[in-house]
Structure formats: structure tokens, C-alpha cells
Amino acid sequence: MIFTLTIIFILSFFHIEANAHSLVSGYSGFGSGFSHPMLGLDHFLAMFGVGVWGAQMGGRRMWSLPMSFPLIMCIGALIAISKVFTFILVEQVIALSVMALGCIILVKWSPNELIAILVISIFALFHGYAHGIELPRANDPISFISGFVLSTGLIHLFGVGIGYFCDKFYNGKVFNIIAILITIFGLYFLFKIYI
């Protein structure tokens, strides 16, 4: 029974819209904004990585990193919306950010708060820019914004939660497994761009 329910639950994530619903596009409103960072594995892993890194360092940095990321992301989105200037190699930097965060967690780098925020700021700018480009295409952009910011924040919190509990099991070795997985995915994204 539990197995069947689990399968149904997992399958429910892979639904597609009926073709008759012509108004439902890839960028409709709150729902698609919310699912965008969740289903886009590159965004998901980068934000998850930020949360895990914050939890790994502990102290004030545990919440200052997830707090700063959306704010800097906002600047990136504004640059994209206002078209002040165009970022180049956006996809590449996003893939690199995933890989870099994996490596950072793996080597347990623990800089001071300002440097940590500076590092994630660079990543956040590009993630925000990528979201900002998609905004004008949404049917209901304001709901789309609320959705993706909320979802981004929740992924951070998920990362912080996982990172916080990882520390308590197997002497923190779970961190290494997570870090290696994130790095491999980062490499895969980078590889995918050039293939």
C-alpha cells in the first residue's frame, strides 16, 4: 500500500498539461514561478548548496547567506528587466556556481561572513538575471515573481535544515556525499552546455 502510494506520489511530479488548456504556458503564474526553481535542477542545487554551506559554517552565517541570496538575486533580475546591460555566459556561470558550491562544501571552506556573502552574491546575480529574462514571458508576472522568490527561499531553508542535521550524523561525512553529488551535477550541467 505504502509502496503504491509512494509511486503515485512520485509520478504526480511528472504530469503534463492537457493540450486543450491553451492558456497554460510554461510561465503562467504563481504555480509555475514556484515550480521553476524546484524543477530546474541547476537552480535547485545552487540554492540548496547555499543553504547547506551556511549550515556547515554555522553561527550567524547560517541565516545571513539565505537572507542575502534573494536580495542580490533581486538586483540581477532588475538588470534583466530594465535591460541596462546584458550578462554573457549566464548558463555557464550558473553551472559553475553549482560546481563551485559543491567544491566549497567538500573542502569545508569557512571564510568570514563578508567574503561568503560576496561569493554567493556573484552566483545570485546570475541566477536572478536568468529569472529576470523569463519574467516578461509570464502570463501573470507578479504572481510568477512571488512564486519563484518563495520557492528559492524555501530551497535555502531546506538546505539549511539538511546541513544542520547532517552535522549530527556520521561525524559530518554526509556533507561529503552531498558535496560530491552537487559537484558531479555541476560538471554535468557544464558539459551539457557544450555538447
Next chain:
Amino acid sequence: MIILLCFIISKLFSIPLQEYGLFQSGMYNMLNNYIFLLCLLGLSLLFLNSKKNIAYISYLVIFLLVYISTLIFIDSILRLIFLYNLDYLWGFDKFPLLVLYFLSILLGIILWFNPINNLVKIFLIIIFSFIISFHVALKDIEIFTLKSFISFPGGNLLIIVWLSIILIYLLKKFNKKYVHIFSKIYGSWLITIGIISAIFSLLY
């Protein structure tokens, strides 16, 4: 609270004959507005650390006073806006939503500092109530009378009171330390949503 919930659900599913369902549309107006719902969660986070019930009652009274008086004096407020050409600043069609975005930014900033001071909270509830009431009044299609108040603004009010009670009640169950950290993080989300939404709706 359960009776209130039953009443809201029954109202949502029944539109009486000879009416335009303004009460229901008022309720949907609040439930469909994501920015407003996020702001309400922010407000609930701010009011969590009040211990006495009398404080909550006083906040509710202040909220109602400002809410009703803004609705009554909406014409004078609009006249002032037209007098100083504030409508040219953003475009009048964008006014009802832009005020919500600014509320979201303000709430986010205040959540960062998370003040315990009662005066700050009262100031915030006045601003919150004024903006919500202004937003409701600009969307209302009736001239303000006691009956119209029960219709569209009443539906809005019911959802505001119900949701804030539930959110405060639920959030009180969590550890204060975690709620405090969460409110700081949540503040940054509100600021982000407010800024991007405001700039986007001004540009497009």
C-alpha cells in the same frame, strides 16, 4: 474559530439571488492576492512576541478604525492625490497594486529589525490597515454605505481577521528562536518580491 471557518466556507459556496456576490468577491480578492497573503504572514510574524491578549485586541481595534475611516474618507484621499498629481507618478491604474508592493518592502525592512516596541507595531498596523483599505476602496465598485461595507470590504475584512488569527495561533507553536531567524529571512523575501514587482509593473 471553527464556526468562523464554517461561515467563510458556506459564504464562499453560496451566492444569494438578487446579489452580485460582492461579499464573496471581497473574500476572493484577498485570497487570490499572493502579495497580500505574504504580507499578512509577515505581519503575523511581527506580532508574535506580544504576550497579552489585550494587546491583540487593541491592534484589532486600531486596524478596524483605520480600515473603516479610510473607506469613509476615500473621496477626500483621492482628491488629495489628484491635487498633488500623485497619480501621474505611477499611473493611476497601477496604484492599487503598487501600494501593496511598497507595503511588502516596508514589512520586509521592519521584519529585519524585528522590533518589540509597541509604538512601532501600532505605526505599522496603521500603515498596513491604510494601504489594505486603500487597495480595497480602489477596487470597490460601490459608493460607501453601511450595506456596501458589509459587501465587498466586509469580505476582505473577514479573510484578513481569520487568516491573521490562524497564522498567529500556528506560529506560536514553534520555538521562538527559530521563528526569530525565520522572520529575518522572510523579511528579505518580502523586500525582494516587493522591489521586483514594483519595478516590473512600472516598466511594463
